[in-house]
Amino acid sequence: MGRAKRVLEIILLVGILAGLFISSSTxxxxxxxxxxxxxxxxxxxxSENWQDFSFQYGKKxxxxxxxxxxxxxxxxLRKGTHFSVFAILAAAWYRVLRQRLTAMVAxxxxxxxxxxxxxxxxxxxxxTPDRTGQVADVVLDGIGVCTMLLIIAxxxxxxxxxxx
Numbered sequence: 001m002g003r004a005k006r007v008l009e010i011i012l013l014v015g016i017l018a019g020l021f022i023s024s025s026t027x028x029x030x031x032x033x034x035x036x037x038x039x040x041x042x043x044x045x046x047s048e049n050w051q052d053f054s055f056q057y058g059k060k061x062x063x064x065x066x067x068x069x070x071x072x073x074x075x076x077l078r079k080g081t082h083f084s085v086f087a088i089l090a091a092a093w094y095r096v097l098r099q100r101l102t103a104m105v106a107x108x109x110x111x112x113x114x115x116x117x118x119x120x121x122x123x124x125x126x127x128t129p130d131r132t133g134q135v136a137d138v139v140l141d142g143i144g145v146c147t148m149l150l151i152i153a154x155x156x157x158x159x160x161x162x163x164x
Contacts, residue, residue: 006099013092017117020085024121028130033077034070043069058136079140086141087148090114094152103156107149114145 023031046069053072054063062075093113097106118141122133 009092009095009099013089013096016085016089016092020089020117020121021124024124024131025128027128032074034068034074037070037073041069041073058134079137082137082140083144083147085144086114086118087144089117090145090148091152094149103153107153111145111149115142118142118145 047064050064050069050072054061054065056062057075057079060066062072064072067075090110093110094106097109101109115138118138121141122135122138124133125131126133
């Protein structure tokens with residue numbers, strides 16, 4: 001692997017970590033996108049069709065009645081971002097660790113380091129105004145991490161068998 005590629009992989013990892021820190025440092029009011037969502041969604045139609053939609057996330061009920069249409073959509077966008085960012089973080093850790101370690105060693109270390117970041121990220125949010133740290137978010141982050149590392153493991157296994 002070329003030196004430039006290794007450096008770019010490290011820069012990507014540091015960029016993701018910095019982005020997570022900045023995001024966790026930003027109060028919810030500055031991240032609220034419900035107003036923007038309301039401009040693009042016919043809330044009346046969605047509310048009629050999804051009136052009985054509700055579920056528990058952590059200790060809160062997520063529903064049209066409690067959160068409004070824009071709030072529910074924002075919830076799914078935020079949680080999708082949690083899943084995706086931590087999946088990408090796990091891949092970035094893996095790529096950086098693979099520079100020095102075997103795949104069998106890099107995979108669990110990527111999981112551990114990504115989950116450690118998830119825990120620290122949620123803890124960091126407890127110090128940010130209008131933000132809370134949630135165990136449910138760490139679990140969701142962990143699902144993103146495990147999904148990505150499973151994809152990497154299966155792809156690596158498939159690739160190694162294909163080259164035999």
